[in-house]
Amino acid sequence: MKAKLILVVFIQSVYLCLTDAQNIIIEGDNPLVANGGDRKVIACKVVSGVANGENPDLKWYDNRGSVVTTSGRIFVLSQSATDLKLLLNDVQEDDAGSYNCTGFINGQLQSAHVVVKTKMPLIITEEQAPRTQLFPEGGSARIKCAPQGQVSVSWRDRNGTRIESSHDRYVISPGYLEIPNVNRTDDGMYQCVVIGGGDFEVVKITVTVTVPPQIVKxxxxxxxxxxxxxxxxxxxxxxxxxxxxxxxxxxxxxxxxxxxxxxxxxxxxxxxxxxxxxxxxxxxxxxxxxxxxxxxxxxxxxVPPQINKLDNATGDEGTSATIKCTAYGEPIPKITWMKEGTSVEITDGTQIDNSDIVASQVTRPDRMEVEGSLQISNLKSSDAGFYICKATNEAKSVEKSAYLSVQYKPNFSKVMKDVMYSWGGQSTNIKCIATGVPSADISWAKEGQEINAGDQYYSLKSVTIGEDTESTLTVSVDFSNEGIVFGVYTCKAGNAIGESTKNFTLQRADPPPSPSAQLKETTPISITFDVNIPKTFNGPPVQEIEVRYSNAQPRKERVGKPYPIVVLSKPYGDYPLKFNLQWNTPNNGGFPISSVYVKYAQVEVFPNKSASNEFQRKEYISGWNPPITVDGAATAYEITGLKPSSYYEVEVTAVNNKGTSDARAFIFVTSKVQSSGYVGFAQALLPSKLVLTMATVLWACLGILL
Structure with missing residues (x-):
C-alpha cells in the first residue's frame, strides 16, 4: 500500500491589493493556518456600496485560480447575495495558497483574498517503510525506510544503538540499511528515525531472516x-x-x-x-x-480376503481326491492348508513328510482371485477329516473348512473282546463294531454256517451311527444246546469298497459264585458296604456288579471309563456373545472323575431339525477350539467370545484314570440381541433320603449283559 510522507509546509502568503473602498471583506484570520485533515470555513461578505436590488455576483477562486463550485472537497455555500462561504474539507498539504473572493460593487469588480497555510503531521507510510521485512539467509538484506520530503534519516540496531555510516557490518544508503550476507542472528527489531519540519518519527521495523522449507520427515x-x-x-x-x-x-x-x-x-x-x-x-x-x-x-x-468357494470332496481308498478353495482379496491372497487337529501347515508343492499330499494355487489378476488346490493321492481312511483353507494377504487372514470323505472297506474296532463266556440259562451278547465309508453291512456265521435273524438260539440287532455300524448277536444258552452254541463266530462287514471279517470265540464258563456284603457306613443320603468277591473258577474276573435298591430300577456299576455326559442346557441361548452350558453328573465308571473337557466349533445347520427336535449340522464353519479343562466336579461352564445369532456344536467329555467318556454332540444357537442386565441361573440340589431296604449284589462275568 502506498502513501505519502507529508511534511509541515508553510506557504508564504502573497497579498493581493484590495480596492480602496474595502466593500468586500474576508472574516477571520489572515493568513489562516489549517492542520492536515481539518475542516475550515472562510466567509466572504459585502459590507457596503451595494444599491438596493443589486447582485454583487460573489465568487471564490482557489489557489490555482479556478472558480470554486458548489461540489467537491473544496466548495462554496451561499448564505445570501452578499455572503458566500468557502468550505475546505479534510485539509491536504497542497491546499496551501491564496484564495480570492470577487464581486461587483456599483459595476466595479472588487476582490479580497486570504492566505491558507497547511501544517501536515509527519507520517511514514507502510509503503515507504514496511514494518515487517523478510530476507533469505545468505543474501543481502536491504531494509527500506524511504520517507519523502525534506527529512533526515538515521538508524538504530536491534539493541537501540545508533548505527554510524562507518560501521563495518552495516551499509547505509539513501532510503536503506543494508546487511550483507545476512544470517539468522540478524533477526530482530531495527529503528528508522525520521526528523523533519520540527517533528520526528521512530519507525520500528521487524527483520526476519528466512530459511527455505526443507522436508526432514x-x-x-x-x-x-x-x-x-x-x-x-x-x-x-x-x-x-x-x-x-x-x-x-x-x-x-x-x-x-x-x-x-x-x-x-x-x-x-x-x-x-x-x-x-x-x-x-x-x-x-x-x-x-x-x-x-x-x-x-x-x-x-x-481388501481383506474372502473365501468365495470351498467344496467338500470324496475319494475311494487307494485313489486320489482334490479339495479346491477360491478366495478374493487385494492384494491377491495366498492360500495354505491344514488338517484339523494338526499343527502342520501345508504349503505349495509336495509335502516333505508325505509325498502323497501336493498343494498348488493359480492366481487370476483380472479378478483379484486365487484358486488353491489340495490333492491327496493313495487315499487312506486316516486322510478323512476337515481340512482348513487359510487365505492371507497384508490385510488379514480368513479360514474355512471342507470335509474330505474317504470311502474305504470296513475295519474293526480294537476295543472289541475276542473271547466271550457264558453258561446254561444265560444270554450272551457278542458285539461286532465295523467302521467304513459307506457304512458297512454286517452278517454273522458260526463255523461257516450263516446265521439269520429268527434262527433258533440267536437274535440280531444292528445300529449305524456315522461311519460306525454296531451289530449285536445275542446267543441264548441253555443246558440242552451247550454242545451247539459254544465255538467260533465270524462277523463279516462289507460295503461297496470291500469286505473284512473278524472271529469271536464263545466259551463255556462256570456260574459266578455268590458274593457277601457287610454294612460299613450310613449317612442321610448314602449307605456304604464292604463287598467280598470270591475267587472265580473257569471264567474271567468279575467286571461288573449290579446294585439294586428298593423303589428303584437295577443299575449297573461298570468298572472302567466314565459314561457319556448328557447336556441339560436348552439349545436357544440367552446371550449373543456367550452361552451357559450345563450337564448332568455322569456315572464315573467306578473311578473318580478327574476333569471334564469342553470343546466347541462354529457350524452351519440344516433348516429342518431332526426327528428328536435337535439342530442338525450341515458343515463346520470354523475348526474346533482347543479343549477347555474344567474341574471334574463341575456341572456348568460359561462359553465366551461367541458371535450373535450363530450356531455352535459342543462336546463335553469326562475323564478318569481308565479313559475318556464317549462324546455326544450338542448344538446351540446364540441370541440376536445383547441382553440388558444379567440373567442368572441356579441349580438346587435337593437332598433326598435313601432307605436301603434290600441290597442284592448280582455278579456277571465279562461279556454277559444282564
Whole structure:
C-alpha cells in the first residue's frame, strides 16, 4: 500500500491589493493556518456600496485560480447575495495558497483574498517503510525506510544503538540499511528515525531472516484396509514456520472435504475411512514465504480376503481326491492348508513328510482371485477329516473348512473282546463294531454256517451311527444246546469298497459264585458296604456288579471309563456373545472323575431339525477350539467370545484314570440381541433320603449283559 510522507509546509502568503473602498471583506484570520485533515470555513461578505436590488455576483477562486463550485472537497455555500462561504474539507498539504473572493460593487469588480497555510503531521507510510521485512539467509538484506520530503534519516540496531555510516557490518544508503550476507542472528527489531519540519518519527521495523522449507520427515507409504483410517505426516524445517498442503496423484487442486482431517500447521493428513479409489500417491508441499519443498508417498488400499468357494470332496481308498478353495482379496491372497487337529501347515508343492499330499494355487489378476488346490493321492481312511483353507494377504487372514470323505472297506474296532463266556440259562451278547465309508453291512456265521435273524438260539440287532455300524448277536444258552452254541463266530462287514471279517470265540464258563456284603457306613443320603468277591473258577474276573435298591430300577456299576455326559442346557441361548452350558453328573465308571473337557466349533445347520427336535449340522464353519479343562466336579461352564445369532456344536467329555467318556454332540444357537442386565441361573440340589431296604449284589462275568 502506498502513501505519502507529508511534511509541515508553510506557504508564504502573497497579498493581493484590495480596492480602496474595502466593500468586500474576508472574516477571520489572515493568513489562516489549517492542520492536515481539518475542516475550515472562510466567509466572504459585502459590507457596503451595494444599491438596493443589486447582485454583487460573489465568487471564490482557489489557489490555482479556478472558480470554486458548489461540489467537491473544496466548495462554496451561499448564505445570501452578499455572503458566500468557502468550505475546505479534510485539509491536504497542497491546499496551501491564496484564495480570492470577487464581486461587483456599483459595476466595479472588487476582490479580497486570504492566505491558507497547511501544517501536515509527519507520517511514514507502510509503503515507504514496511514494518515487517523478510530476507533469505545468505543474501543481502536491504531494509527500506524511504520517507519523502525534506527529512533526515538515521538508524538504530536491534539493541537501540545508533548505527554510524562507518560501521563495518552495516551499509547505509539513501532510503536503506543494508546487511550483507545476512544470517539468522540478524533477526530482530531495527529503528528508522525520521526528523523533519520540527517533528520526528521512530519507525520500528521487524527483520526476519528466512530459511527455505526443507522436508526432514517425509510421509511414508501406507497399506490400509478398506474402511480403516490412513494417516500421513510430513515435517519440514523453515523460517517462518511452514504451512502444509496435500495433493492427490496429478491433481493440482488441494485436498479438501469432510473425508479428510488436514492440519496446515502440523503437516498431518488423515483419510477417515479409506475406499478403494483412495489408492495412489499423496504429495506433501511445505511452503514458507515464496519457497516450497515437496515429498510424496503411496497409499495401498487392501481388501481383506474372502473365501468365495470351498467344496467338500470324496475319494475311494487307494485313489486320489482334490479339495479346491477360491478366495478374493487385494492384494491377491495366498492360500495354505491344514488338517484339523494338526499343527502342520501345508504349503505349495509336495509335502516333505508325505509325498502323497501336493498343494498348488493359480492366481487370476483380472479378478483379484486365487484358486488353491489340495490333492491327496493313495487315499487312506486316516486322510478323512476337515481340512482348513487359510487365505492371507497384508490385510488379514480368513479360514474355512471342507470335509474330505474317504470311502474305504470296513475295519474293526480294537476295543472289541475276542473271547466271550457264558453258561446254561444265560444270554450272551457278542458285539461286532465295523467302521467304513459307506457304512458297512454286517452278517454273522458260526463255523461257516450263516446265521439269520429268527434262527433258533440267536437274535440280531444292528445300529449305524456315522461311519460306525454296531451289530449285536445275542446267543441264548441253555443246558440242552451247550454242545451247539459254544465255538467260533465270524462277523463279516462289507460295503461297496470291500469286505473284512473278524472271529469271536464263545466259551463255556462256570456260574459266578455268590458274593457277601457287610454294612460299613450310613449317612442321610448314602449307605456304604464292604463287598467280598470270591475267587472265580473257569471264567474271567468279575467286571461288573449290579446294585439294586428298593423303589428303584437295577443299575449297573461298570468298572472302567466314565459314561457319556448328557447336556441339560436348552439349545436357544440367552446371550449373543456367550452361552451357559450345563450337564448332568455322569456315572464315573467306578473311578473318580478327574476333569471334564469342553470343546466347541462354529457350524452351519440344516433348516429342518431332526426327528428328536435337535439342530442338525450341515458343515463346520470354523475348526474346533482347543479343549477347555474344567474341574471334574463341575456341572456348568460359561462359553465366551461367541458371535450373535450363530450356531455352535459342543462336546463335553469326562475323564478318569481308565479313559475318556464317549462324546455326544450338542448344538446351540446364540441370541440376536445383547441382553440388558444379567440373567442368572441356579441349580438346587435337593437332598433326598435313601432307605436301603434290600441290597442284592448280582455278579456277571465279562461279556454277559444282564
Amino acid at each position: 517425509p510421509p511414508t507409504a501406507q497399506s490400509v484396509s478398506v474402511g480403516e483410517a490412513a494417516r500421513f505426516e510430513c515435517v519440514a524445517t523453515a523460517k517462518p514456520a511452514p504451512k502444509y498442503y496435500w495433493y492427490f496423484n496429478s491433481i493440482t487442486l488441494e485436498l479438501t472435504g469432510e473425508r479428510y482431517n488436514i492440519s496446515r500447521d502440523a503437516g498431518v493428513l488423515i483419510i477417515k475411512k479409506v475406499i478403494k479409489d483412495d489408492a495412489g500417491t499423496y504429495k506433501c508441499v511445505a511452503r514458507s514465504t515464496d519457497k516450497s519443498d515437496e515429498k510424496d508417498a503411496a497409499l495401498t488400499v487392501l
